[in-house]
Amino acid sequence: xxxxxxNQQEVNLRMQAIPTMEPRPNSTNINAFEDAMVDILSTxxxxxxxxxxxxxxxxxxxxxxxxxxxxxxxWPNPGPTRVGTEINPAENQRQLNADEARAAQAVWEAExxxxxxxxxxxxxxxxxxxxxxxxxxxRRVGTGAPAQAIGHTNYKISDEPREILANLRNIYxxxxxxxxxxxxxxxxxxxxxxxxxxxxxxxTLEDCYIYALRAKPAITMEQLIDKAVTGVQLxxxxxxxxxxxxxxEAENQTWPGLKSHFTEAYDLLISSGGGTAGTxxxxxxxxxxxxxxxxxxxxxxxxxxxxxxxxxxxxxxxxGMSAIxxxxxxxxxxxxxxxxxxATQQQMAMYSPTAMYTPTPPPNPQYQPPTxxxxxxxxxxxxxxxxxxxxxxxxxxxxxxxxxxxxxGGRKSRGGRGQGGRGRxGRxGRxxxxxxxxxxxxxxxxxxxxxxxGYVQNQTTQRQPNGPYSNTVKHFNNFNMCCNCxxxxxxxxxxxxxxxxxxxxQHNDAINRNNADQYRAAGWKVSKKAMHKVTxxxxxxxxxx
Numbered sequence: 064x065x066x067x068x069x070n071q072q073e074v075n076l077r078m079q080a081i082p083t084m085e086p087r088p089n090s091t092n093i094n095a096f097e098d099a100m101v102d103i104l105s106t107x108x109x110x111x112x113x114x115x116x117x118x119x120x121x122x123x124x125x126x127x128x129x130x131x132x133x134x135x136x137x138w139p140n141p142g143p144t145r146v147g148t149e150i151n152p153a154e155n156q157r158q159l160n161a162d163e164a165r166a167a168q169a170v171w172e173a174e175x176x177x178x179x180x181x182x183x184x185x186x187x188x189x190x191x192x193x194x195x196x197x198x199x200x201x202r203r204v205g206t207g208a209p210a211q212a213i214g215h216t217n218y219k220i221s222d223e224p225r226e227i228l229a230n231l232r233n234i235y236x237x238x239x240x241x242x243x244x245x246x247x248x249x250x251x252x253x254x255x256x257x258x259x260x261x262x263x264x265x266x267t268l269e270d271c272y273i274y275a276l277r278a279k280p281a282i283t284m285e286q287l288i289d290k291a292v293t294g295v296q297l298x299x300x301x302x303x304x305x306x307x308x309x310x311x312e313a314e315n316q317t318w319p320g321l322k323s324h325f326t327e328a329y330d331l332l333i334s335s336g337g338g339t340a341g342t343x344x345x346x347x348x349x350x351x352x353x354x355x356x357x358x359x360x361x362x363x364x365x366x367x368x369x370x371x372x373x374x375x376x377x378x379x380x381x382x383g384m385s386a387i388x389x390x391x392x393x394x395x396x397x398x399x400x401x402x403x404x405x406a407t408q409q410q411m412a413m414y415s416p417t418a419m420y421t422p423t424p425p426p427n428p429q430y431q432p433p434t435x436x437x438x439x440x441x442x443x444x445x446x447x448x449x450x451x452x453x454x455x456x457x458x459x460x461x462x463x464x465x466x467x468x469x470x471x472g473g474r475k476s477r478g479g480r481g482q483g484g485r486g487r488x489g490r491x492g493r494x495x496x497x498x499x500x501x502x503x504x505x506x507x508x509x510x511x512x513x514x515x516x517g518y519v520q521n522q523t524t525q526r527q528p529n530g531p532y533s534n535t536v537k538h539f540n541n542f543n544m545c546c547n548c549x550x551x552x553x554x555x556x557x558x559x560x561x562x563x564x565x566x567x568x569q570h571n572d573a574i575n576r577n578n579a580d581q582y583r584a585a586g587w588k589v590s591k592k593a594m595h596k597v598t599x600x601x602x603x604x605x606x607x608x
Contacts (some may be wrong), residue, residue: 069107069180074187077103083195088235094277097121097228100188107184110177111135114277117184121224125274138181167578179219190226193217194595202230246274249430250282254294265291266321290322295325326602336606338536356493512578512585515569532595541601544576549592 084092104118111119112131119127119135127135131324159167193201196498201215218227238246250271254264268291275282292308295301308316308324407459537551544550546558547567564570569588600607 068176069183071186074107074183074504075190078187078191081191081195083197084200084231085197088196088200088231089175090232090236092237093228093232093236094274100191102187105451108171109180113140120185120188121228123225123229123276126273138174140178141171142592144171176223182220185224189218189220189222192224196231200231200235200514210310226557236277238274243278246278247272250275250290255299256298256300261295261326263327264294279539284318288318290323291321300332301325301328360491387429400406442542512581512587514585515587516563535596536598536600537593537596538600538607540599540607542599544574544579546571546574546579546582546587546589549590551575551593551596 076098081103082092082095084096093233100121101118103116104121107116109116112133115127115130120131123134124134129424144375187429198219201218203216250268252267254261256264268287272282272287280388296305304325308321309319409502539551539553541552543552543554543557545552545556545561547564547570548556558564558570559572564572570584571587574582574587574589579589
């Protein structure tokens with residue numbers, strides 16, 4: 064079949080917006096030029112490959128082989144006219160008959176059409192290269208002329224576009240260490256399945272793989288497949304798909320097979336609603352037997368899915384809690400040192416002769432003693448938003464001071480009535496100093512809502528409001544609410560029927576959507592998950608009930 068001829072002006076017009084390599088070719092703009100050119104050439108039909116068009120004219124053989132198993136070849140010139148005779152060793156030379164002549168003419172026309180189309184595309188690529196590469200950086204490609212002639216050169220249709228790009232990349236396009244590290248960091252970034260689809264994740268890995276092929280050292284196909292499998296494993300959402308993948312034969316564990324297998328698992332997880340009993344096994348056989356949502360198997364499956372969904376963030380949460388624990392221990396050690404210093408001074412005051420033989424005068428109402436934290440410049444540790452109930456140790460009260468104590472740190476004033484004359488103890492220098500507690504007291508909320516068990520609300524920390532949400536449509540077709548699981552739960556799920564309430568100390572069966580804010584204001588830890596979703600689904604499916 065003779066391919067339709069390409070119009071030179073139309074092909075040139077497609078390449079007008081190709082990025083240039085101004086002011087100087089480098090790794091970034093050379094790669095940008097090639098990627099944009101590949102996107103255009105893949106849309107121009109070619110007899111060699113209907114899916115990839117003419118992109119083999121610009122891509123290196125190594126990268127082009129990632130798209131197809133058929134290597135690119137430059138189409139041969141069939142000549143100005145067809146051959147009229149056929150050489151046959153047995154019959155020497157004979158004239159073609161009419162049918163053979165028509166067949167030969169058809170072949171020659173098809174060959175000529177493809178060759179002419181390739182020349183049209185090649186001219187457009189050469190013109191784009193002459194526009195994109197600055198004049199001072201155009202070098203002679205190939206052999207036959209001095210490599211370093213005076214002046215620059217213009218690329219010609221006889222030059223190979225792949226060789227031109229390879230020459231530019233070899234001279235000017237070496238990747239910098241920063242660019243290589245950036246690509247490595249991008250390649251090693253785990254899949255954030257909450258913000259990007261699996262197609263985006265796999266496409267990002269492919270971009271890093273191609274970049275490494277150009278910049279060297281290359282990433283092996285085994286490393287690419289292992290990185291994708293590891294990213295899927297870290298989500299904890301595809302145990303059945305992982306078991307099936309591990310059961311494949313080695314020759315079937317290819318990159319195209321990986322993309323097809325896990326994309327299918329991802330689509331089935333999305334269509335099943337995610338977080339339901341169908342998540343652990345995505346094939347239809349797992350849902351062959353319908354079970355009641357309130358049955359033991361359904362509850363156990365829900366618990367397993369919740370655990371799998373939390374695996375990805377468990378390590379981050381653990382690291383954060385470790386840092387908070389270390390800081391709290393440091394502050395507690397500082398507070399304990401201050402308390403020990405205060406107790407030492409109290410004992411010294413108790414054994415002074417004046418304290419044993421001098422009667423205690425009435426306290427001075429005009430003097431207010433400083434708290435131990437202020438006296439020794441020790442800051443109490445910050446109270447976290449939620450702390451377990453602890454028992455504050457009881458400290459001994461400071462004994463009375465008298466006029467003789469000025470030698471231990473007080474300044475004696477004239478007449479024995481100054482602050483130093485009465486010591487640094489309680490009021491008037493002889494009273495008792497009450498020890499200030501370091502943690503604020505929890506005041507029970509007045510009204511019908513009791514205070515939460517073992518929970519101290521930090522009254523000083525003001526949480527910044529979140530920005531507006533773009534998606535306010537609920538998944539489930541109800542207005543149920545669970546104090547542990549949030550505001551978008553199935554019809555059977557409420558605070559009273561929550562299957563995991565035994566694991567949450569602050570669970571309360573009485574919390575619902577109407578009184579959740581009152582309980583939260585009273586100090587209860589009520590989940591805000593999907594709180595912004597206030598619209599029922601327009602066309603709910605049966606699994607959204």
